[in-house]
Amino acid sequence: MPKTARRKKRLDRSVKVRTEGLYALTSWSEITYLLLPRLVLIMGLLSLPFFLDMYWQRVLCAAGIYGLLALGFDFLAEFVGLVCLGGAFFIGAGGYISGLLNAYLGLSPLVCIPIATVAGAVISTLVLVPALRLRGIYFAIVSFMFPLFAVYIIVALSAFGGTEGISALDNLPNQWVEVYLILAAVLVSLFLLRRLVDEDMGLILRAIKDNDQAVKASGISITTYKIRAVFIAALIGCFGGAYLTHLYGWLGISLFGMDFSILPIAATVMGGMGTLAGGVLGALLLTPLSEALRGFGQLRVVLYCFILLLFIVYKPEGFLSYFQRKYHQFELWEEV
Amino acid sequence: MSILKVRELMVFYENAIAINNASLECERGKITGVFGTNSAGKSTLMYTISGIILDLKRKEQMRGGERITVLGSILYEGEEVIELEASVRARKGIILCPERRRIFQESSVIENLRIGGILATRQQAKRTLEYIYTIFPVLKDLKNREGGFLSGGEQQMLAIGRALMAQPKLLLLDEPLLGLSPTIEEILTDAIQDINTKFGLAVLIVEQYARPILPIIHYGYVLENGSAVLEGTSEELIENPDVKSAYFGL
Structure with a gap:
């Protein structure tokens, strides 16, 4: 045959095949193969604060919050089929509850944050329940609306400090607690979510994304499962919000800002949809990037969009999926 | 040939x-x-x-x-x-009538056919439409019904009709x-x-x-x-x- 007598063949590395079952634990090379990427991520994240000064540690904290939101977004979008643009609502709900508890009742941040995480998640879920029967773009629009609503309500009623917000809230005990709290939260939620999507519940959620009628026909209430999934994502997001309030010692309507809805999506697209870890890595890259570009003023939005565009055009699968493939598989030319 | x-x-x-x-x-x-x-x-x-x-x-x-x-x-x-x-x-004239019909569910029968006929001239479309109604008379009666409400057989007829409207050579x-x-x-x-x-x-x-x-x-x-x-x-x-x-x- 003429021009195209060869094609690239992609095969799994033998060590990948060997490490898929229980046998993985029989040799060091296989254990290393399995653990290496995970350890690099964990160790890398945990040791990162030692190399950063105060300012960049703050940036890392912000990146962690975006990472949490990206996790929640990726989980809902790729595993449940709910494209949720309500990240800002999670942040706002968690942040306001935690801040208000601290301002009015004088509770310590370490008590406020867990309470706000759960309470915020409950509220966010309740708010989103009526929208759950919507699919695709309609759910996205409705979930995008809620943060805007919340802002208008707060401004109109001048409640909770109105447009000014409330400042001088208690901070977390010290900088190291701040950094490691968020890093631990990111790692814990990442690995728990990764486990969850492979459990029975994850299977059902993915099935809902694929074909909800078939899931209904199997005698499973899809609404219940969607509510649970939204609750989990909200839990993660609300923790981020509550944490954010105490990180800056301040709460205000900018907690409902669009950034919290949009940046996680960008991070997820960059890292790779459906990989979970991709969104976290994307956030860890994008947030410092947007900080570093601060010198460009308004122009940085353009640069930032440009980078995103490049990703969508040239690496739409995201960089994590790409590296995963390179790690697990090799390619060779094959005559056909 | x-x-x-x-x-x-x-x-x-x-x-x-x-x-x-x-x-x-x-x-x-x-x-x-x-x-x-x-x-x-x-x-x-x-x-x-x-x-x-x-x-x-x-x-x-x-x-x-x-x-x-x-x-x-x-x-x-x-x-x-x-x-x-x-x-x-x-x-160029290679028209596919896809598996499982893939008709436009929310458009009516006539709309489906007209979407198919977007490549045809007005006269070709008119002539083909009449021809489709002669081989599948049932489509004429259901002209204004939404595609999604047709039975499987009617949907298949509609899909073939839609493909024909595109003036296929193959x-x-x-x-x-x-x-x-x-x-x-x-x-x-x-x-x-x-x-x-x-x-x-x-x-x-x-x-x-x-x-x-x-x-x-x-x-x-x-x-x-x-x-x-x-x-x-x-x-x-x-x-x-x-x-x-x-x-x-x-």
């Missing part, structure tokens, strides 16, 4: 081979049939000839999923079309009898024959359920594991013992 020549076509879904060195031809003005069991590569063949495969390929690439490789050549009226987009091929029918009752089967096979004789239109039918289709084709191929293992005229295939046992259960 053949309108379509497929030569040494190979399609890979990642490492799995869907079409393995298949070669086939469609004669001008004849009905050609391709038969095969599930997973023989029938639908992939259709996607490849109509160009939909390029779209699938791009989508998989976006997702970072399977890599689809298409090798070989597809000559349509002597011209290589394997690299062309589905829309370009459609403009009509590709992917499993036109999928899940239909014997009466509807008869209406459809009669219609396909009528389309072929009236307009001298080249038709390529891909079907798993060979019994009603075998008698109406002029030439046929049997596809197995992605290769054309058997070919012959309608009579030859009907008489072939392997075909008999596999498709007629004799």
